[in-house]
Amino acid sequence: MRAHENIYISSLTTMRLGGIARHVIEIEKLEDISDAYGFASQFNMPVFVLGAGANTLGHDEGYPGVIIINRMRGIVEEPTESGPVRLKIFGGEPWDAVVEYAVNKNLTGIEALSKIPGLAGAAPVQNIGAYGQQVSDVITEVFVYDSVTYEFKTLTKPELNFSYRKSLFNTSGKNRYFIISITIELRPGQMPRPFYNSLENYISEHKLTDFTPKGVREMVSQIRADKLPDPRTTASAGSFFKNVYIDDRAAEKAVEKGVPVHRSPYQNKVSSAWLIEQVGLKGKLLHGIRVSDKAPLVLINESARSYNDLSKARAEIVSKVYDKFGYWLEQEPVELVA
Ligand SMILES: Cc1cc2nc3c(=O)[nH]c(=O)nc-3n(C[C@H](O)[C@H](O)[C@H](O)COP(=O)(O)OP(=O)(O)OC[C@H]3O[C@@H](n4cnc5c(N)ncnc54)[C@H](O)[C@@H]3O)c2cc1C
Secondary structure (H helix, E strand, O other): OEEEEEEEHHHOOOOOOOOEEEEEEEEOOHHHHHHHHHHHHHOOOOEEEEOOOOOEEEOOOOEEEEEEEEOOOOEEEEOOOOOOEEEEEEOOOEHHHHHHHHHHOOEEOOHHHOOOOOEHHHOOOOOOEEOOEEHHHOEEEEEEEEOOOOEEEEEEHHHHOOEOOEOHHHOOOOOOEEEEEEEEEEEEOOOOOOOOHHHHHHHHHHOOOOOOHHHHHHHHHHHHHHHOOOOOOOOEEEEOEOOEEEOHHHHHHHHHOOOOOEEOOOOEEEOHHHHHHHOOOOOOEEOOEEEOOOOOOEEEEOOOOOHHHHHHHHHHHHHHHHHHHOOOOOEOOEEEOO
């Protein structure tokens, strides 16, 4: 393991905010995990498991405990009797390297999740999703260290309670598990058409014909590069708010009020980006935080000096949307607090 003291959280998170973390421990082998938790409990300090910090917000007062990061990498192909290809991926592997590996083998299932920043270990936490795919569609199990029972465990898919941007790991099991590896199953072939609307529109606009996993990866990468900030150069945590999901009655009322509702047999979605645009905040700078003019769900830290600035910007957006439409926007990124 590699242990560090007094590290700025702003250097560990893509929103680049946050004061000093007392201890940061990088896990390089299985035995390091219980050592790291043991160290924290010996000094009665809280533990936060961090990945690449692409969905986590640091606070100005820092973190008075131990931040643990999974640095174990590797993608291992496991034999299956027939059909799918099973990949066991260590949590320290960058997620996009996993997608690249899969598309190079012509495997379908995660190509639309190309270029999502972060590590594979974080992928199940908020059940990452984009362009009609979500990681819960392909995950079969997750291997964890349980910090309550001090056991290594395999959690199978039914135990993971996946739904939109949710899983066991950010609900009832929050802060309990250290994700060591995830196992996914993919198949040779292609994503079924029609694709997600924005992908279909991009295909017609650019007259594209390659729908192989590699082809879809290229399209998605291009669309994302055109509208989303690159965390290497621009500070953000990606989409800052979740979309709003409403029941059928609320959907009828919304439509009567002129709010567009994306209806499907399973859910009714109101686009939070649309709501933010309607209250006139698209492209606006609030307390050093820019509401992206290309993707208004994304907040960019242009010149915020503190978490407090972000907090003020967030409050302004949330209250403007609530005052006009009556929906409370729910935040997507996680708060790094004790
Ligand atoms: C520009 C940009 C675009 C984005 N686009 C998308 C998108 O299209 N779709 C999408 O779903 N998300 C998107 N995100 C959000 C982010 O990429 C994902 O949430 C990603 O999974 C975060 O990975 P991370 O390693 O950075 O996690 P972190 O931010 O470090 O952690 C996120 C959460 O996971 C927990 N965690 C991390 N690693 C582990 C582990 N090993 N064990 C247990 N818990 C762990 C943390 O405690 C925290 O609760 C985007 C972010 C950015 C900056």
